[in-house]
Amino acid sequence: MLKVVCGAGNEDCESVKRLVYIYAKAGCKYFDLSAKKEILEAAKEAQALAGVEDLHYCVSVGIKGDPHINKAKINTSKCIKCGNCYRSCPNDAIYSSIIIDEKRCIGCGTCAKKCPTGSITMFEKDVNVKEILPYLVENGVEILELHIMGHDKKDLDYKWEVINECNPKYAAICIDRENFGNKEVLARIRNMIAHRKPYTTIVQADGIPMSGSDDTFKTTLQAVAMAEIIQNANLPVHIMLSGGTNSKTAELAKLCGINYWGIAIGSWARKVVKPYINSKDFWNCLDCQHSAIEAAKALVKASV
Ligand code: SF4
Numbered sequence: 013m014l015k016v017v018c019g020a021g022n023e024d025c026e027s028v029k030r031l032v033y034i035y036a037k038a039g040c041k042y043f044d045l046s047a048k049k050e051i052l053e054a055a056k057e058a059q060a061l062a063g064v065e066d067l068h069y070c071v072s073v074g075i076k077g078d079p080h081i082n083k084a085k086i087n088t089s090k091c092i093k094c095g096n097c098y099r100s101c102p103n104d105a106i107y108s109s110i111i112i113d114e115k116r117c118i119g120c121g122t123c124a125k126k127c128p129t130g131s132i133t134m135f136e137k138d139v140n141v142k143e144i145l146p147y148l149v150e151n152g153v154e155i156l157e158l159h160i161m162g163h164d165k166k167d168l169d170y171k172w173e174v175i176n177e178c179n180p181k182y183a184a185i186c187i188d189r190e191n192f193g194n195k196e197v198l199a200r201i202r203n204m205i206a207h208r209k210p211y212t213t214i215v216q217a218d219g220i221p222m223s224g225s226d227d228t229f230k231t232t233l234q235a236v237a238m239a240e241i242i243q244n245a246n247l248p249v250h251i252m253l254s255g256g257t258n259s260k261t262a263e264l265a266k267l268c269g270i271n272y273w274g275i276a277i278g279s280w281a282r283k284v285v286k287p288y289i290n291s292k293d294f295w296n297c298l299d300c301q302h303s304a305i306e307a308a309k310a311l312v313k314a315s316v
């Protein structure tokens with residue numbers, strides 16, 4: 013099963029609407045959205061346009077220190093207008109005039125790495141989980157996901173408690189190994205699922221977060237390796253792969269004997285439809301929509 017990740021930080025309603033429309037038409041049933049009322053509304057609007065009834069929504073929030081709640085900002089006084097950031101942004105969040113569209117920025121940090129003058133820094137943009145998450149669950153969101161790649165234990169405990177109080181169909185934990193060893197990863201998960209009913213938690217085994225811009229086995233290897241660690245721990249959870257996932261992920265996971273529940277694909281899912289989805293005339297261009305849906309169908313099929 014494929015879950016298309018529109019981006020925890022992607023607050024651009026129009027791009028989410030187009031993405032959900034295309035992938036819903038292509039047969040995808042699960043979508044990961046930013047925790048915003050207007051984003052859920054945009055997704056539902058797309059669902060109605062696509063004429064598909066049984067879609068399932070997940071929203072993602074992150075703890076302090078997690079890159080998924082970051083946004084980029086540019087110090088214009090240091091900028092030499094080389095254009096590296098504009099050319100490298102995977103989500104077209106930087107205009108040619110070197111201005112960042114904060115709503116489109118997903119916090120991947122690519123621009124900051126490419127900047128030769130250190131003009132780009134990242135800042136955290138948190139959401140009020142107590143306010144927004146109950147509303148989203150009441151309005152049909154089935155999965156609440158917490159990204160926990162940060163060291164702020166107090167924030168983790170608080171947000172996990174709020175998620176549990178909302179009583180979603182599934183609570184999800186997204187974690188990678190960059191900041192923790194395998195032992196710490198499993199200890200965190202065990203602690204978080206201790207009071208949850210078996211198999212009501214999804215562990216999203218994140219390989220390398222927001223790194224799936226290439227369609228190779230190498231890109232997805234870390235996600236599969238991470239899933240194997242979770243699987244070997246025999247926890248009563250569903251396993252979802254993410255972070256560097258692409259059309260090769262299912263094949264590699266099967267070869268490695270991973271019994272996965274689903275595959276979450278963000279960067280690659282957005283990239284395969286990008287040439288069509290960015291058309292100014294998208295909603296009137298049936299050829300653009302058809303080409304996008306065909307590209308999306310191939311990814312849906314490869315992710316079974
Ligand atoms: S490269 Fe990544 S961090 Fe930079 S503006 Fe684009 S989405 Fe945001």
Ligand code: SF4
Nearest residue numbers: 091092094095097127
């Ligand atoms: S990469 Fe850095 S120096 Fe180059 S245009 Fe972007 S902000 Fe300016």
